[in-house]
Amino acid sequence: MTPALLTPEAIEEAQPGNPAVAALRSFAERMKWDRNELTVTIAASNIVAAAAATKAAGYNYLMDVTAVDWYPSEPRFQVSYHVLSISTKKLMRLAVMLSGEDPSVDTVTSVWPSANYYEREVFDLFGIRFAGHPNMTRIMMPTDWKGHPLRKDYPVEGYR
Amino acid sequence: MxxxxxxxxxxxxxxxxxxxxxxxxxxxxxxxxxxxxxxxxxxxxxxxxxxxxxxxxxxxxxxxxxIGYLHTGIEKTCEAKFYQQIVPLTDRIDYLSPMSNELCYVLGVERLLELEIPDRAQTLRVLMNELTRIQSHLVWLGTHAMDIGALTVFLYCFREREEILRIFEMLSGQRMMASYFRVGGVSMEPPLDFWPKVRNFLKIMPGRINEYENLLAGNPIWAGRLKGVGPLSAADAIALGVSGPPLRASGVDWDMRRDMPYSGYEKYNFKVPVSTVGDTWARFTVRMEEMYESVKICIQAMDRMPEGSIVADAPKIVLPDREQMKTQMESLIHHFKIVTEGFAVPAGEVFQTIESPRGLMGYYIVSDGTAKPLRCHMRNPSFATLQALETMCKGKLLGDVVAVIGSIDIVLGEIDR
Incomplete structure (x- = not known):
């Protein structure tokens, strides 16, 4: 198994000139290079600024926004943004860790308008709010649905 | 804020x-x-x-x-299954291009496992994927033409699609939901009469595509309904996450097969059709060109089909050969272990991308080191492309909405999952 690189210096050495490493160095809480993918973990309060810096570094195409539930560990939720740079043919992942109590993070629709549906999906299935989102409503489940099905503590059997 | x-x-x-x-x-x-x-x-x-x-x-x-009428919670179901058991589920996400979903998923798991896939399995996967692309585009063309009012094309398209489905059935026993790919390779060696059948199909197919073009491209009603309808600029397409043929029809030269090759696509010669017009007509021409290119890739795959194993050398992950299982103790143990408790995948996360017939498909697989994924998320092209529908239809006629929906080729199964 190839070990993951965990410091910006090591990643810079393995991937010289990767634009995201330089652009996100000031925001990054953690950086990881694993299985040919760069993951930059940032604080939830910095997401819009970090997204703008990522876009300025050439990552113009937001592919996906989704979440992972690490229940029962805390911080519980990880929101992952997968971004593609069409000019340099590279992809990277921005990650934000959120606590299980009333999880909320600012929307990135102002940077990448395509985040609209993805953030609605994450809200619907995980119950993570995106502050400032133009239309924070359920998208998959019926509007009167209770609970968020992709949470790990959502019951998968029995009557409801 | x-x-x-x-x-x-x-x-x-x-x-x-x-x-x-x-x-x-x-x-x-x-x-x-x-x-x-x-x-x-x-x-x-x-x-x-x-x-x-x-x-x-x-x-x-x-x-x-x-949307959401077809939401079946496939992502939730994945979390309760072993890694190999998810392959049949991925088939059912985009029911018009099942093999693309399978490929994207198994490539993601193989990257987590760091498996080496034999060349023969990779070539078979490319061949199957390009046949899937032709098959999916045929359904698009047939239904799109039918929406506009050209009923004949549908019958011709389904005639050729039936040929491809017969090839799939020959290979895997299933017409649509083939579940042919395995983590570590493909499930079985194709039967001997598979090769002449595919050869024959690839020989007649370019002529048939030409036939559809003759039916439609010169037709003034078809041109009138498509030209200038549903325009989308390159900047808007990127901003709204549009991918695949609609993105290329808007003038962005991006194809995952060429730009971030997977499964050995770098070994094939093919063109990526691009148009700069960005309307419904451009999407029509781009997809028609893509079918010709897919036939070319299939022919190259048939010509270079290497000999050798169809599964990776990983006895703890790939089910053993049936004959070996009956004669060798080791194989029997491996078989029992894989079937009863799956195989553990090292902890980590990958985002595997491929070019599906509808565009950029991505599988986000997060493993916590057990035999079941912690999270398996699908990024499907139709979901993002649907966001651009408003931009394409705003200020245009109501009748053109139908033409635009046909031209972006959405599949609700993969939007709702």
Whole structure:
């Protein structure tokens, strides 16, 4: 198994000139290079600024926004943004860790308008709010649905 | 607090459309608009897409899709399955291109496992994927033409699609949901009469595509309904996450097969058709060209089909050969272990991308080191492309909405999952 690189210096050495490493160095809480993918973990309060810096570094195409539930560990939720740079043919992942109590993070629709549906999906299935989102409503489940099905503590059997 | 996106790229919800319509109708001296519900049983919505439109006469003022009618919770189901058991589920996400979903998923798991896949298995996967692409484009062409009113093309397209489905059946026993790919390779060696059958199909197919083009491209009604309808600029396409043929029709030269090759696509010679017009007609021509290119890739795959194993050398992950299982103790143990408790995948996360017939497909697989994934998320091209529907239809005629829906080739199974 190839070990993951965990410091910006090591990643810079393995991937010289990767634009995201330089652009996100000031925001990054953690950086990881694993299985040919760069993951930059940032604080939830910095997401819009970090997204703008990522876009300025050439990552113009937001592919996906989704979440992972690490229940029962805390911080519980990880929101992952997968971004593609069409000019340099590279992809990277921005990650934000959120606590299980009333999880909320600012929307990135102002940077990448395509985040609209993805953030609605994450809200619907995980119950993570995106502050400032133009239309924070359920998208998959019926509007009167209770609970968020992709949470790990959502019951998968029995009557409801 | 974040600033909101520029108003022309705000995607309204259903409530916004209805509220705006009420506001407009109370506006003294303003135009009287009405709200129209389209779907979910409308035949031209290709499944169960529901649209809520505000129309002023026949002009679309705004539009909001309502999705979720086919939501089956596949992502939740994946979390309760062993890694190999998820392959049949991925088939059912995009039921028109099952093999693309399978490929994307198994490539992701193989990257987590760091498996080396034999060349023969990779070539078989490429061959199957390109046949899937032709098959999917044939359904698109048939239904798109039928929406516009050209019923004949549908019958011709399904004639050729049936040929491909017979090839799939020969290979895997299943016409549509083949479940042919395995983590570590493919499930079985193709039967001997498979090769002449595919050869024969690839020989006749370019002529058949030409036949469809002759039926449609010179037809003035077809041109009138498609040219200049549903324009999308390159900047808007990127901003709204559009991918695949609609993105290339808007002038962005991006194809995952060429730009971030997987499964050995770097070994094939093919062109990526691009148009700069960005309307429905451009999407039609781009997909027609793509079918010719897919036939070329299939022929190259058949010509270079290497000999050798069809599965990776990983006895703890790949099910053993049936004969070995009956004669060797080791193989029997491996078989029992894989079937009863799956195989553990090292902890980590990958985002595997491929080019599906509809565009950029990505599988996000997170493993915590056990035999079941912690999270398996699918990024499907149709879901993002649907966001651009409003931008394409705004201010245009109601009848053109049907043409635009046909041209972006959405599959509701992969939007709702």
């Amino acid at each position: 974040a600033t909101i996106a520029p108003p022309d790229l705000l995607i309204p919800g259903i409530d916004d459309v209805i509220r705006d319509a009420q506001k407009h109708s109370q506006d003294p001296g303003g135009e009287q608009t009405m709200v129209l519900n389209m779907g979910p049983q409308h035949p031209s919505t290709h499944g169960v897409l529901r649209l809520v439109l505000e129309i002023d006469g026949e002009t679309v003022v705004s539009l909001a899709p309502d």
